[in-house]
Amino acid sequence: xxxxxxxxxxxxETNKRNLPWRNTRNPYKIWLSEIILxxxxxxxxxxxxxxxxxxxxxVEKLASADQDDVYKLxxxxxYYNRANNMLEAAKKIVQEFNGQLPxxxxxxxxxxGIGSYTAAxxxxxxxxxxxxxxxGNVFRVLSxxxxxxxxxxxxxxxxxxxxxxxxxxxxxEPGTFNQALMEFGALYCKPKNPDCPNCIFSNQxxxxxxxxxxxxxxxxxxxxxxxxxxxxxxxxxxNKAGSEFLLMKRGEKxxxxxxxxxxxxxxxxxKEPEKVIDQFNLxxxxxxKQFHIKNISENYIHQLTHQQINAVFIRLIVNNIEKxxxxxxxxxxxxxxxxxxxxxRLTERYMQDQEII
Numbered sequence: 001x002x003x004x005x006x007x008x009x010x011x012x013e014t015n016k017r018n019l020p021w022r023n024t025r026n027p028y029k030i031w032l033s034e035i036i037l038x039x040x041x042x043x044x045x046x047x048x049x050x051x052x053x054x055x056x057x058x059v060e061k062l063a064s065a066d067q068d069d070v071y072k073l074x075x076x077x078x079y080y081n082r083a084n085n086m087l088e089a090a091k092k093i094v095q096e097f098n099g100q101l102p103x104x105x106x107x108x109x110x111x112x113g114i115g116s117y118t119a120a121x122x123x124x125x126x127x128x129x130x131x132x133x134x135x136g137n138v139f140r141v142l143s144x145x146x147x148x149x150x151x152x153x154x155x156x157x158x159x160x161x162x163x164x165x166x167x168x169x170x171x172x173e174p175g176t177f178n179q180a181l182m183e184f185g186a187l188y189c190k191p192k193n194p195d196c197p198n199c200i201f202s203n204q205x206x207x208x209x210x211x212x213x214x215x216x217x218x219x220x221x222x223x224x225x226x227x228x229x230x231x232x233x234x235x236x237x238x239n240k241a242g243s244e245f246l247l248m249k250r251g252e253k254x255x256x257x258x259x260x261x262x263x264x265x266x267x268x269x270x271k272e273p274e275k276v277i278d279q280f281n282l283x284x285x286x287x288x289k290q291f292h293i294k295n296i297s298e299n300y301i302h303q304l305t306h307q308q309i310n311a312v313f314i315r316l317i318v319n320n321i322e323k324x325x326x327x328x329x330x331x332x333x334x335x336x337x338x339x340x341x342x343x344x345r346l347t348e349r350y351m352q353d354q355e356i357i
Contacts, residue, residue: 005170005177011200012180027101027126028059034118035086039079048077059099063090071342085113103127125175132165133178137185143217147206152217226307231276232262234315245338246321247331260341273314291316302346313350
């Protein structure tokens with residue numbers, strides 16, 4: 001074992017967080033944790049992992065689950081395509097691999113939602129295969145220690161860091177090495193305010209020696225953020241049983257696919273409520289005449305990776321809810337039932353603010 005790996009693993013054994021997926025070699029549980037933790041902090045992902053293990057303790061249970069149930073359990077975690085890919089992958093694991101995740105690195109990548117990073121994590125941690133895991137934490141640690149100027153968000157950068165990580169990896173403990181390197185980046189070599197004076201690699205770290213910590217990792221400029229303006233029509237009818245709301249299921253070609261929400265109209269900029277209602281009538285071929293506006297929400301700003309959603313919810317009280325002609329599914333729900341359906345975090349925030357749920 002080289003010095004770097006030996007030093008790192010020794011640190012890890014003393015400082016690692018006690019997380020449930022680290023106390024098992026079960027490939028299903030490791031896979032589940034890796035999917036949940038994609039683009040998600042451990043603190044947030046932990047409860048979701050525990051909920052999924054409770055509801056779907058084995059891959060066969062997950063494979064037979066209803067999509068709406070999986071989405072509901074996933075609600076609030078974001079990036080719902082992960083949940084959909086996970087469900088599709090579970091079905092394939094059961095149908096084509098007899099309920100066992102493949103141990104081969106390349107076979108793992110044939111499952112939906114599993115790229116090179118996730119495949120390397122599963123292969124190394126569950127099966128002891130020597131494949132380096134390279135994520136944001138790894139980029140940060142290695143770029144600082146070795147003062148690597150290659151942008152990490154380029155194919156050349158990814159290859160360079162994978163090659164270096166493979167060189168530094170312990171052949172005897174690849175899974176432990178990968179987890180240790182990621183943990184060191186998460187707990188010690190943080191993006192901001194890393195504890196450099198007390199770092200176990202301070203004598204080696206070229207960035208620390210050259211007082212250039214903030215420079216690394218080097219990244220090319222990101223794409224411009226696209227701003228979108230969504231106006232949601234919260235159409236409500238009241239009867240003896242309580243309030244009823246109209247929900248729609250989103251399609252496959254945009255954000256939040258297959259989630260439920262109030263029908264919406266999108267514009268390129270801000271609009272007055274009257275114009276929104278007129279456009280709504282035109283698009284959905286309906287005629288909202290007998291109504292009054294109960295309230296209009298503040299502007300909800302919801303940040304996605306390359307999009308900023310500016311959403312306003314217009315709550316209308318109507319005598320009865322007309323059927324809207326649209327390709328997406330239409331659901332008529334009582335207030336008691338509206339919580340049964342998976343919605344985006346944006347819609348959930350509004351529903352909580354209005355005490356609809």
